[in-house]
Amino acid sequence: MIEFKVGILGAGHIAGVIADTLNKLDGFTPYAIASRDMDKAVAFGTEHNIKVCYGSYDELIADPEVELVYIATVNSTHAELAKKCIEAGKPSLVEKPFSYNAVTAAEVLKLAEEKNVFCGEAMWLRYTHMMNLTLDLIRKGIIGDIRTVVASLGYNLRDSERIKSIETAGGALLDLGIYPLTMAFMLIGAPPTSVASNYVKLNTGVDAYSTIQMSFPNGKFATVISSMLGVLDNKCTVYGTGGRIEIEGVTCPQRVRVFAPDGKQVQELNPTDKFINGYEYEFLAAREAIIVGRLETPQNTRGHIMALYSFTDTLRKTWEMIYPLPGEDTVAAKRPDVKKV
Structure with missing residues (x-):
């Protein structure tokens, strides 16, 4: 089984739920955590058994070991960070909402298509x-x-x-x-x-x-x-x-x-x-899409978003x-x- 090293952007509540999910899910490792506050990242890593901690989002995105990024920051930053992941060639799952409006969502999806990089929304209901x-x-x-x-x-x-x-x-x-x-x-x-x-x-x-x-x-x-x-x-x-x-x-x-x-x-x-x-299903779907080279999952398509x-x-x-x-x-x-x- 291909083991995916996942990097998590943001160290809030949902990030903790995701880290705990990945610790129990075969085929995935919560490899890295990034927060704008290094002390918060380290505390999060200690609590959730994540050894690689960063004090900026850019550092995690640039880490060559990270194979999938989970964006768990505030709503207003989702599109911007998704674009950074795409530009770095990093597949990403974006915590809902994918973005705060359709214009910025479309920009992200267009860039993902141009760069041929997977970028999906973690609307877990669709995957359960x-x-x-x-x-x-x-x-x-x-x-x-x-x-x-x-x-x-x-x-x-x-x-x-x-x-x-x-x-x-x-x-x-x-x-x-x-x-x-x-x-x-x-x-x-x-x-x-x-x-x-x-x-x-x-x-x-x-x-x-x-x-x-x-x-x-x-x-x-x-x-x-x-x-x-x-x-x-x-x-x-x-x-x-x-x-x-x-x-x-x-x-x-x-x-x-x-x-x-x-x-x-x-x-x-x-x-x-x-x-x-319930969160495990979106990761399983994302992994399958990435392995076979798809830019979206059938459960939550670009059209759905x-x-x-x-x-x-x-x-x-x-x-x-x-x-x-x-x-x-x-x-x-x-x-x-x-x-x-």
Whole structure:
């Protein structure tokens, strides 16, 4: 088995989860950690059994031993660091959001194509075994034709300076809302034809809570709720013409139950014994793509990435939530096709 040496940019919470995942995953080694604070990098390395520590992101990217870079920094820096990895010929997985808008996301993907370097988004929901088993059940018609999807994700993140900051592309939409949105898009399999939304902002200018209602072709509907003000049920219910499916865990399904039209449970799915935490699947997919020379994974294609952030751009336009960051003039100038209600 090819052993991949992974370098992690950023030493925050998600970086720690990724390091712990890699320590348990065959075929991968958490080889290096980089932070803008060398002391923080060293402390992180000690805690997570990583021996190579850097006090700058550029040093890690330049390390010839690093074979895959995981970008786990704040939202506003993802595109810039992804470009640096591509220029250095380093494959990378970018923590969601891939970037804060579609323009900068497209720049990264174009550069990756020009340089022939893999660059993917670590939207782990798209890779998880349980989510893909659920999609198989739906394709087989276990609940008939889908009619409505209702999904929510919310946590109490009131004390997170990063998510409250408009300067770092914070807000509930890009940190939380893209999960239930992605789940709805995966389940229905088509872009919405019309959208309406309600939202509440913090005094910092970012969205704190939103409800997004979407209509799709063939009489399908979805409602997505996201919040950084408190915990929601973090579930998804899929209503079909022949029953319903309840998914517990919108970021990474932990339990899936199928119900017949009379309300009786007829099937249940649970993670396998080999399940680590769900993050392993994106690394396995990235490794396979890199080995065979693909620039994307089939689970989360460049088309998926662009569709998601084009959609969030349109939402933010109607919410008048423009980040003080490069490329945002194009978002401000967009003609909105989403209305406020």
